[in-house]
Amino acid sequence: MQIYRIDHVAQVAADLDAQVGLLEGLFGFRRVRSWDNPAEGVRGARLEIPGSRGQAWEVVAPVGEGSSLQTWLDEHNGRPGLHHVGAEVPDLDAARVELEGRGVKPADGPQGRWLEASLSPPEHGPGILFRLRGPGGLDMCGDSGDNAVAPSEPGEPSSSPHPPPSNGRAALDGPSLGIVALDHVCQAFHDRDELARWYRDLAGFVQVWRTPDDEHPDMADLVLNIPGSSICWEVITGRGEDSFIDRFLERSGPAAHHVTFEVADWDAALAACERHDVPTFDDEEGVTDGAAWKHTFIHPKHTGGVLVQLFWEERPGVWVRSDKIPPTS
Known part of the structure; x- marks a missing residue:
């Protein structure tokens, strides 16, 4: 199996806009895309990391009933954290065969667009979760073009039809980490x-x-x-x-x-x-x-x-x- 590019690091947050505000303010990241996909139980945002060519930071949050992200948060006592590392492979089917041959059992994403699996040796227990996609569509977190939403301006409510209880949060004022x-x-x-x-x-x-x-x-x-x-x-x-x-x-x-x-x-x-x-x-x-x-x-x-x-x-x-x-x- 060949990984030819890391696409993003993704973290789960209960409040998407609050976490994006932290990353924009303290970290100096820049939001480049937002989406809302209740059918897949996820809201999200993709942020550009200064100086990191080709690798981004993504924040995903649960929305709707039965969201797998809400299950993840519940299993972690409501604590947010790193969810997965997104990567690209040249052949998704070949990646599945290689993983299964090594005793790793990947889970399928919606419509087979990606695979999700811990890539650590399985005998040592779950490690870091990877989300793998092949050539073609770029959707890895429910972020297809059909689900794009306009990001809210600082201080304004989110344009998503499913805003979090906080109704959005502006980026933190003050200097960033640089x-x-x-x-x-x-x-x-x-x-x-x-x-x-x-x-x-x-x-x-x-x-x-x-x-x-x-x-x-x-x-x-x-x-x-x-x-x-x-x-x-x-x-x-x-x-x-x-x-x-x-x-x-x-x-x-x-x-x-x-x-x-x-x-x-x-x-x-x-x-x-x-x-x-x-x-x-x-x-x-x-x-x-x-x-x-x-x-x-x-x-x-x-x-x-x-x-x-x-x-x-x-x-x-x-x-x-x-x-x-x-x-x-």
């Missing part, structure tokens, strides 16, 4: 090398970076390139007696741990967080090859259910060093 790229999605797994091999054999992911086993006392990681995509895939594994990753795996399984964005100006990003009353934690900084780098995290309760990492680097490549690229075997 995001310039979606850098990677991070997945926790009990063995980074096992998952890297699995993704390589399944979908052609290529390892481009890794930390030595003993560099960090509580974790080890590696980064995989996704062919055709500007974003990467990080895998983190716990080390030591009481690793935060092992605790995460016990609680959530091999799920998405965080999503990482690059910012253009570190001080401006932190000032935006302060302006919006959004705290950060686990700040770190250093100097590599004479160039500075910094990173921090924003808790999911301030982002709509997704742990967000922000980083800044004085010179490209010093935060993730090129000298850690493994030799070609």
